[in-house]
Amino acid sequence: MKKLLGILIILCSCSSGKEYNEPQFVEKEEIRGECLSDDLMISYAYDMAVDDQYIYILASSQGKWVHVYDKSDGQYRGSHVLTGQGPGEVHTASSLTVDKDKLQIYDQSQMKLLTYSLKKASDSLQISFMDDVSFSSNKGIVRRAWLFADSLYLSDGQLGAENKKQKRFQLYDGHSVIYSYDDFPVQGEDLEKVFLFPQICFSPSKDKMATGTLYGGILEIFHLSDSSISLSDVYRFYEPSVSFSSGDLIPEKDMKYGFSAMSATDDVIYSVLIGDSDPNKLNNISVFDWNGKGLIRYKTDKQIFKLSCYPGNPSELYALTFSPSEGFSLYLYRVKTNNGIQ
Template sequence: MVVSFLSCQNKREIYEAPDFPIEKRLTSHIITDSALIAYSYGMCVDDQNIYILSLVDNNWIQAYDKQTGMLAGSGVRQGQGPGEVVMGISFYFDRESHLFNVYDQSQMRMNTYRFDREKQSFLFVDSKSFSDYKGVVRRAWPLEKEAYLIDGQLGKDTVGLKRFQLFSKGDILSEYNRFPVSETEKNPVFITASASLSPDKRKMAVGTLFGGILEFFQLSDDINISSTRYFYPLEVNFSGGSLLPTDQTVYGFSALCATDDLLYSVLIADKDPNQFNKICSFDWKGNEIAKYQTDCLVFNLCASDTDTNRLYAIAISQEKGFYLVRFDLE
């Protein structure tokens, strides 16, 4: 097993705001502003529909036609029974198998579903439980060959805060427990960070909400950091088990969306945590590509391989609440 525990104790982080070579304004195109959308824990898109992980009418997943915005189906009941989910916290769409994976943090298990277009519902396929293994699993994503990427505390050594594990058939193949800051009291910031796995399952990005640190990982037989970008320092306090911002806190990444070529993000880059009006893209080496100023507040976003240069998003406003939009990047 490969274990990486090294820290950055001897390295002083240097922060510099991102500099994007391309800056544009984006106009949103409303897909629907009449759908009932609650708080979203994830979203994805295929050739026909947009899928949202959001608890609405006791169902965890809703599907909307990406052209008309009409409800195309829903399912995955809230509950503790077979195929049911208590607390869906991470959402992944496998483009090869066309399967949807929902990680239930409450029951520490990942459920897999297939969308039936005719029945307009989600059919339960399989479930993987992590509750029999020592340690906590905060989030999980499926990899190739029955392996999983775990954000949690699995493994023999559960002392201290851990980060990522590669898990397969009951064994931990590799661990990555480095934190990119020298002040260990700020490590909990990375447990609440946004994370996104590329469709090819070979890459992952992690971006902090408090401050702005963006990490890029390569996934194979182990977990390797490929790039770390320091944009805004982690001005935050940890008290009573909670992260508390200070008057110096600059907010960073509120949402991430990975493709095989690029990472898209909602980058706040402001002391006001409600400034969700900037979509920024990076390549997988961590280089800035483009910044798009949007005409709406973007709560979550997703992209697909078939819709090149197009993003789909959940926008939010006081008048409309949550609603679906698309952005044409060119």
């Protein structure tokens, strides 16, 4: 009898990790943002980034891709990076990263990661093309890519040996794939499709990565090194009830949507977690630690479309908000850190 009980306990412990449980947050609060600019001339934003001085928005508008605003007052500081396929030009951008004096854009159609230098003065900013890394010489599509370390890249795509099955992440040294991670926390090819374009964020130290699905809500935490990508844990919040037909994901009517935006510090993951069958319920900022614990969920006064923070000041979150009547606006939200509101 004791032996049978022990087996049951083991089985229950193993299976509980694959159940879907809505996240519980230690705190819940309402929060109002400070409008920095309600005059953004963009129709859609693909990404955003923040450094110590500026806010960078990735959007195709008026023949350029990068639109810059001052953090302190929201003043427009110019647009950069031409639309096109020439040297330094971007055709179809999918991600934007700013790290110290460099800005990087991944161009999905050209399968290139382009790097630009940032030269900042008190009242001006110069963005100049430096170089690019092509992923097209390797077999397989690359959906997104980031510089991970010197001459080492992390890609979200199909790099490596030819395989008709969907792949996930690769470490690429510019010539060959040195490590691949291709496991999924779901079973079935249709369900794997929800991981084609998850939200992805990195800790500033680049030793941690989080991914969150929009269809359903599955949060994965990874540990990164220059030789491996390893899964730390999986947190299943909402089940991805979908089918895949004619190239499209089709959600069931009562499926709850998950993560629509993410950003991170070394301590926490900031996200927009919808948690509703209406994908437009974007009025929240949901904060997790890197162990998947829900710390605080803010109910926001605006719909948060994208968000980003500067690691040097983690209590300030910059957000692209959206409404059908007002379009896109730029807001600042002051949130709690380990030391409270700053």
